[in-house]
Amino acid sequence: MPRTSRWFIRASLVYLAVGFTLGALLLFNKGVPLGSAVPRLLPAHIEFLLAGWVIQLVMGVATWIFPRFGVARSAYGSEAATWVAFALLNGGVWLAGVGPLAPGHLGDVLPIAGRLAETGAAGAFAANIWARVRASGLSPM
Amino acid sequence: MPVLTRWFIKTALAYFVAALVVGVVQAARGGAGINPVYVHLLVVGWITQMIFGVAYWMFPKYSKEVPRGSDRLAIASYVCLNAGLLLRVVAEPALARHPGTGFGPVLALAAVLQWLGGMAFVANTWARVRER
Numbered sequence: 001m002p003r004t005s006r007w008f009i010r011a012s013l014v015y016l017a018v019g020f021t022l023g024a025l026l027l028f029n030k031g032v033p034l035g036s037a038v039p040r041l042l043p044a045h046i047e048f049l050l051a052g053w054v055i056q057l058v059m060g061v062a063t064w065i066f067p068r069f070g071v072a073r074s075a076y077g078s079e080a081a082t083w084v085a086f087a088l089l090n091g092g093v094w095l096a097g098v099g100p101l102a103p104g105h106l107g108d109v110l111p112i113a114g115r116l117a118e119t120g121a122a123g124a125f126a127a128n129i130w131a132r133v134r135a136s137g138l139s140p141m
Numbered sequence: 142m143p144v145l146t147r148w149f150i151k152t153a154l155a156y157f158v159a160a161l162v163v164g165v166v167q168a169a170r171g172g173a174g175i176n177p178v179y180v181h182l183l184v185v186g187w188i189t190q191m192i193f194g195v196a197y198w199m200f201p202k203y204s205k206e207v208p209r210g211s212d213r214l215a216i217a218s219y220v221c222l223n224a225g226l227l228l229r230v231v232a233e234p235a236l237a238r239h240p241g242t243g244f245g246p247v248l249a250l251a252a253v254l255q256w257l258g259g260m261a262f263v264a265n266t267w268a269r270v271r272e273r
Protein backbone atom coordinates (compact mmCIF):
# COMPACT_ATOMS: atom_id res chain seq x y z
CA MET A 1 0.00 0.00 0.00
CA PRO A 2 1.63 3.31 -1.07
CA ARG A 3 2.15 6.20 1.32
CA THR A 4 -0.62 8.28 -0.27
CA SER A 5 -3.14 5.47 0.31
CA ARG A 6 -2.05 5.10 3.91
CA TRP A 7 -2.77 8.78 4.48
CA PHE A 8 -6.16 8.61 2.76
CA ILE A 9 -7.20 5.49 4.68
CA ARG A 10 -5.90 6.60 8.09
CA ALA A 11 -7.61 9.98 7.64
CA SER A 12 -10.83 8.17 6.71
CA LEU A 13 -10.61 6.13 9.93
CA VAL A 14 -10.19 9.33 11.95
CA TYR A 15 -13.31 10.78 10.28
CA LEU A 16 -15.16 7.55 10.98
CA ALA A 17 -14.31 7.90 14.68
CA VAL A 18 -15.19 11.60 14.88
CA GLY A 19 -18.27 11.32 12.65
CA PHE A 20 -19.65 8.35 14.63
CA THR A 21 -19.03 10.29 17.84
CA LEU A 22 -21.01 13.26 16.50
CA GLY A 23 -23.75 10.89 15.25
CA ALA A 24 -23.92 9.17 18.63
CA LEU A 25 -24.25 12.55 20.37
CA LEU A 26 -27.04 13.54 17.97
CA LEU A 27 -28.89 10.27 18.44
CA PHE A 28 -28.42 10.16 22.22
CA ASN A 29 -29.73 13.72 22.37
CA LYS A 30 -32.85 12.69 20.46
CA GLY A 31 -33.60 10.02 23.04
CA VAL A 32 -32.24 11.65 26.20
CA PRO A 33 -31.67 15.42 25.81
CA LEU A 34 -28.09 16.57 26.37
CA GLY A 35 -28.35 20.22 25.30
CA SER A 36 -29.97 22.51 22.76
CA ALA A 37 -26.68 23.07 20.88
CA VAL A 38 -26.23 19.38 19.96
CA PRO A 39 -28.31 19.49 16.72
CA ARG A 40 -25.84 22.08 15.37
CA LEU A 41 -23.40 19.19 14.94
CA LEU A 42 -25.47 17.73 12.09
CA PRO A 43 -23.63 19.34 9.11
CA ALA A 44 -20.27 18.17 10.50
CA HIS A 45 -21.69 14.67 11.09
CA ILE A 46 -22.88 14.40 7.50
CA GLU A 47 -19.76 15.89 5.88
CA PHE A 48 -17.30 13.90 8.03
CA LEU A 49 -19.00 10.60 7.29
CA LEU A 50 -19.98 10.95 3.63
CA ALA A 51 -16.91 12.79 2.32
CA GLY A 52 -14.36 12.21 5.11
CA TRP A 53 -15.07 8.50 5.68
CA VAL A 54 -16.79 6.85 2.70
CA ILE A 55 -15.45 8.94 -0.20
CA GLN A 56 -11.94 9.24 1.21
CA LEU A 57 -11.71 5.51 1.87
CA VAL A 58 -12.73 4.76 -1.72
CA MET A 59 -10.06 7.19 -3.00
CA GLY A 60 -7.39 5.57 -0.84
CA VAL A 61 -8.27 2.01 -1.79
CA ALA A 62 -8.52 2.84 -5.52
CA THR A 63 -5.09 4.51 -5.39
CA TRP A 64 -3.73 1.34 -3.79
CA ILE A 65 -5.42 -1.37 -5.81
CA PHE A 66 -6.09 -0.22 -9.38
CA PRO A 67 -3.81 -1.65 -12.11
CA ARG A 68 -0.55 0.24 -12.33
CA PHE A 69 1.53 -1.40 -15.03
CA GLY A 70 2.90 0.89 -17.71
CA VAL A 71 1.56 4.15 -16.32
CA ALA A 72 4.08 6.92 -17.05
CA ARG A 73 6.19 8.61 -14.33
CA SER A 74 5.43 6.56 -11.21
CA ALA A 75 3.58 3.29 -10.85
CA TYR A 76 0.72 4.96 -8.97
CA GLY A 77 0.37 7.96 -11.32
CA SER A 78 1.38 11.45 -10.27
CA GLU A 79 2.05 11.52 -6.54
CA ALA A 80 1.77 15.31 -6.55
CA ALA A 81 -1.76 15.16 -7.99
CA THR A 82 -2.74 12.61 -5.34
CA TRP A 83 -1.47 14.89 -2.56
CA VAL A 84 -3.37 17.82 -4.07
CA ALA A 85 -6.54 15.70 -4.03
CA PHE A 86 -5.85 14.69 -0.41
CA ALA A 87 -5.27 18.28 0.74
CA LEU A 88 -8.30 19.69 -1.10
CA LEU A 89 -10.60 16.93 0.13
CA ASN A 90 -9.61 17.29 3.77
CA GLY A 91 -9.61 21.09 3.70
CA GLY A 92 -13.01 20.93 2.01
CA VAL A 93 -14.46 18.52 4.57
CA TRP A 94 -13.56 20.90 7.41
CA LEU A 95 -14.78 24.04 5.63
CA ALA A 96 -18.07 22.42 4.60
CA GLY A 97 -18.61 20.52 7.84
CA VAL A 98 -17.51 23.00 10.48
CA GLY A 99 -17.96 26.22 8.43
CA PRO A 100 -21.71 26.43 9.14
CA LEU A 101 -20.86 26.99 12.84
CA ALA A 102 -18.99 30.24 12.02
CA PRO A 103 -20.86 33.41 12.96
CA GLY A 104 -22.78 35.58 10.48
CA HIS A 105 -22.00 35.72 6.78
CA LEU A 106 -18.92 33.53 7.25
CA GLY A 107 -21.19 30.63 8.11
CA ASP A 108 -22.67 30.86 4.61
CA VAL A 109 -19.43 31.45 2.71
CA LEU A 110 -17.14 28.81 4.26
CA PRO A 111 -19.31 25.82 3.23
CA ILE A 112 -19.28 27.09 -0.37
CA ALA A 113 -15.49 27.28 -0.25
CA GLY A 114 -15.48 23.76 1.21
CA ARG A 115 -17.61 22.35 -1.57
CA LEU A 116 -15.36 24.07 -4.14
CA ALA A 117 -12.28 22.49 -2.58
CA GLU A 118 -13.98 19.07 -2.62
CA THR A 119 -14.79 19.58 -6.29
CA GLY A 120 -11.13 20.32 -6.94
CA ALA A 121 -10.20 17.13 -5.09
CA ALA A 122 -12.57 15.10 -7.25
CA GLY A 123 -11.10 16.63 -10.42
CA ALA A 124 -7.48 16.04 -9.42
CA PHE A 125 -8.25 12.50 -8.31
CA ALA A 126 -10.26 11.56 -11.41
CA ALA A 127 -7.73 13.05 -13.85
CA ASN A 128 -4.87 11.22 -12.14
CA ILE A 129 -6.47 7.79 -11.77
CA TRP A 130 -8.09 7.83 -15.24
CA ALA A 131 -5.22 6.05 -17.00
CA ARG A 132 -5.20 3.29 -14.36
CA VAL A 133 -8.73 2.18 -15.23
CA ARG A 134 -7.58 -0.46 -17.70
CA ALA A 135 -6.84 -4.15 -18.18
CA SER A 136 -4.46 -5.22 -15.44
CA GLY A 137 -2.32 -7.55 -17.53
CA LEU A 138 -3.33 -10.34 -15.17
CA SER A 139 -6.89 -10.74 -16.37
CA PRO A 140 -7.75 -11.38 -20.04
CA MET A 141 -10.37 -8.62 -20.37
CA MET B 142 -13.08 -15.09 2.79
CA PRO B 143 -13.13 -15.25 6.63
CA VAL B 144 -16.34 -16.25 8.42
CA LEU B 145 -16.79 -12.82 10.00
CA THR B 146 -16.47 -11.16 6.59
CA ARG B 147 -19.27 -13.37 5.32
CA TRP B 148 -21.42 -12.26 8.26
CA PHE B 149 -20.64 -8.61 7.59
CA ILE B 150 -21.36 -8.85 3.88
CA LYS B 151 -24.52 -10.98 4.13
CA THR B 152 -25.88 -8.72 6.85
CA ALA B 153 -25.01 -5.70 4.68
CA LEU B 154 -26.93 -7.23 1.77
CA ALA B 155 -29.96 -7.81 3.99
CA TYR B 156 -29.85 -4.15 5.12
CA PHE B 157 -29.49 -3.05 1.50
CA VAL B 158 -32.79 -4.73 0.59
CA ALA B 159 -34.45 -3.64 3.85
CA ALA B 160 -33.35 -0.03 3.28
CA LEU B 161 -34.92 0.08 -0.15
CA VAL B 162 -38.15 -1.43 1.18
CA VAL B 163 -38.22 1.29 3.86
CA GLY B 164 -37.50 3.80 1.08
CA VAL B 165 -40.62 2.62 -0.76
CA VAL B 166 -42.70 2.96 2.41
CA GLN B 167 -41.27 6.42 3.03
CA ALA B 168 -42.06 7.56 -0.50
CA ALA B 169 -45.55 6.07 -0.36
CA ARG B 170 -46.73 7.32 3.00
CA GLY B 171 -43.91 9.07 4.89
CA GLY B 172 -44.20 8.91 8.68
CA ALA B 173 -42.38 10.58 11.54
CA GLY B 174 -38.83 9.39 12.15
CA ILE B 175 -38.69 7.24 9.05
CA ASN B 176 -36.34 9.36 6.90
CA PRO B 177 -33.30 9.04 9.20
CA VAL B 178 -33.99 5.29 9.48
CA TYR B 179 -33.97 4.97 5.69
CA VAL B 180 -30.74 7.01 5.37
CA HIS B 181 -28.90 5.06 8.07
CA LEU B 182 -30.03 1.63 6.93
CA LEU B 183 -28.19 2.56 3.73
CA VAL B 184 -25.11 4.39 5.00
CA VAL B 185 -24.47 2.35 8.16
CA GLY B 186 -26.20 -0.99 7.52
CA TRP B 187 -25.17 -1.34 3.88
CA ILE B 188 -22.18 0.86 2.93
CA THR B 189 -20.24 1.05 6.20
CA GLN B 190 -20.88 -2.60 7.07
CA MET B 191 -19.76 -3.71 3.60
CA ILE B 192 -16.54 -1.70 4.05
CA PHE B 193 -15.97 -3.26 7.51
CA GLY B 194 -16.32 -6.76 6.08
CA VAL B 195 -14.10 -6.23 3.06
CA ALA B 196 -11.41 -4.34 5.02
CA TYR B 197 -11.26 -7.14 7.61
CA TRP B 198 -10.67 -9.57 4.78
CA MET B 199 -8.39 -7.63 2.38
CA PHE B 200 -6.29 -5.10 4.30
CA PRO B 201 -2.56 -5.88 4.84
CA LYS B 202 -1.95 -8.46 7.55
CA TYR B 203 -1.50 -7.30 11.14
CA SER B 204 1.12 -10.01 11.81
CA LYS B 205 1.89 -13.56 10.78
CA GLU B 206 0.35 -14.96 13.96
CA VAL B 207 -2.78 -12.79 13.99
CA PRO B 208 -3.22 -11.65 10.38
CA ARG B 209 -6.56 -9.92 11.02
CA GLY B 210 -5.75 -8.37 14.38
CA SER B 211 -7.99 -9.08 17.36
CA ASP B 212 -10.91 -11.46 16.74
CA ARG B 213 -12.62 -10.13 19.84
CA LEU B 214 -12.56 -6.52 18.64
CA ALA B 215 -13.75 -7.57 15.19
CA ILE B 216 -16.68 -9.57 16.59
CA ALA B 217 -17.49 -6.74 19.00
CA SER B 218 -17.64 -4.30 16.12
CA TYR B 219 -20.08 -6.57 14.25
CA VAL B 220 -22.32 -7.19 17.25
CA CYS B 221 -22.39 -3.60 18.55
CA LEU B 222 -22.91 -1.97 15.16
CA ASN B 223 -25.83 -4.23 14.30
CA ALA B 224 -27.48 -4.30 17.72
CA GLY B 225 -27.28 -0.49 17.82
CA LEU B 226 -28.63 -0.03 14.31
CA LEU B 227 -31.52 -2.46 14.88
CA LEU B 228 -32.47 -0.67 18.12
CA ARG B 229 -32.41 2.64 16.25
CA VAL B 230 -34.62 1.31 13.47
CA VAL B 231 -37.25 0.37 16.05
CA ALA B 232 -36.88 3.20 18.57
CA GLU B 233 -36.55 6.27 16.32
CA PRO B 234 -39.95 6.03 14.60
CA ALA B 235 -41.53 4.71 17.82
CA LEU B 236 -40.26 7.70 19.81
CA ALA B 237 -41.48 10.11 17.11
CA ARG B 238 -44.94 8.60 17.49
CA HIS B 239 -44.91 8.30 21.29
CA PRO B 240 -42.68 11.12 22.62
CA GLY B 241 -41.58 11.01 26.23
CA THR B 242 -41.84 7.22 26.50
CA GLY B 243 -39.24 4.55 27.28
CA PHE B 244 -38.11 4.60 23.66
CA GLY B 245 -35.92 7.62 24.55
CA PRO B 246 -33.39 5.67 26.62
CA VAL B 247 -33.51 2.85 24.04
CA LEU B 248 -32.46 5.37 21.36
CA ALA B 249 -29.62 6.57 23.62
CA LEU B 250 -28.50 2.94 24.03
CA ALA B 251 -28.62 2.52 20.23
CA ALA B 252 -26.28 5.53 19.97
CA VAL B 253 -23.77 4.11 22.45
CA LEU B 254 -23.77 0.65 20.82
CA GLN B 255 -23.16 1.98 17.30
CA TRP B 256 -20.41 4.23 18.62
CA LEU B 257 -18.73 1.24 20.29
CA GLY B 258 -19.02 -0.73 17.05
CA GLY B 259 -17.31 2.03 15.08
CA MET B 260 -14.52 2.48 17.64
CA ALA B 261 -13.85 -1.27 17.79
CA PHE B 262 -13.41 -1.32 14.01
CA VAL B 263 -11.06 1.68 14.02
CA ALA B 264 -9.00 0.21 16.88
CA ASN B 265 -8.63 -3.13 15.11
CA THR B 266 -7.98 -1.72 11.63
CA TRP B 267 -5.58 1.16 12.36
CA ALA B 268 -2.40 -0.93 12.54
CA ARG B 269 -3.33 -2.84 9.37
CA VAL B 270 -3.05 0.34 7.28
CA ARG B 271 0.58 -0.35 6.41
CA GLU B 272 2.86 -0.87 3.46
CA ARG B 273 2.38 -4.62 3.18
Ligand code: HEM
Nearest residue numbers: 020023024026027046049050176177180184185189252255
Ligand atom coordinates in the same frame (compact mmCIF):
# COMPACT_ATOMS: atom_id res chain seq x y z
C1 HEM C 1 -21.34 6.24 7.47
C2 HEM C 1 -22.11 6.57 8.45
C3 HEM C 1 -23.15 7.68 8.43
C4 HEM C 1 -23.50 8.57 7.44
C5 HEM C 1 -22.97 8.65 6.02
C6 HEM C 1 -24.55 9.40 7.99
C7 HEM C 1 -25.24 10.38 7.27
C8 HEM C 1 -26.27 11.12 7.76
C9 HEM C 1 -27.12 12.00 6.97
C10 HEM C 1 -26.98 12.19 5.46
C11 HEM C 1 -28.02 12.55 7.80
C12 HEM C 1 -29.15 13.52 7.43
C13 HEM C 1 -30.40 12.71 7.30
C14 HEM C 1 -31.64 13.53 7.16
O1 HEM C 1 -31.55 14.72 6.88
O2 HEM C 1 -32.72 12.94 7.36
C15 HEM C 1 -27.75 12.06 9.13
C16 HEM C 1 -28.46 12.41 10.24
C17 HEM C 1 -28.28 11.84 11.48
N1 HEM C 1 -27.38 10.85 11.81
FE1 HEM C 1 -26.09 9.96 10.57
N2 HEM C 1 -24.78 9.02 9.30
C18 HEM C 1 -23.94 7.98 9.61
C19 HEM C 1 -23.86 7.30 10.80
C20 HEM C 1 -24.55 7.64 11.94
C21 HEM C 1 -24.44 6.98 13.21
C22 HEM C 1 -23.50 5.80 13.49
C23 HEM C 1 -25.29 7.61 14.06
C24 HEM C 1 -25.58 7.32 15.50
C25 HEM C 1 -24.88 6.58 16.29
C26 HEM C 1 -25.95 8.67 13.33
C27 HEM C 1 -26.90 9.55 13.83
C28 HEM C 1 -27.57 10.52 13.12
C29 HEM C 1 -28.63 11.34 13.66
C30 HEM C 1 -29.17 11.30 15.08
C31 HEM C 1 -29.08 12.18 12.64
C32 HEM C 1 -30.19 13.23 12.73
C33 HEM C 1 -31.49 12.56 12.34
C34 HEM C 1 -32.66 13.52 12.49
O3 HEM C 1 -33.01 13.81 13.62
O4 HEM C 1 -33.18 13.95 11.46
N3 HEM C 1 -25.48 8.66 12.03
N4 HEM C 1 -26.69 11.18 9.08
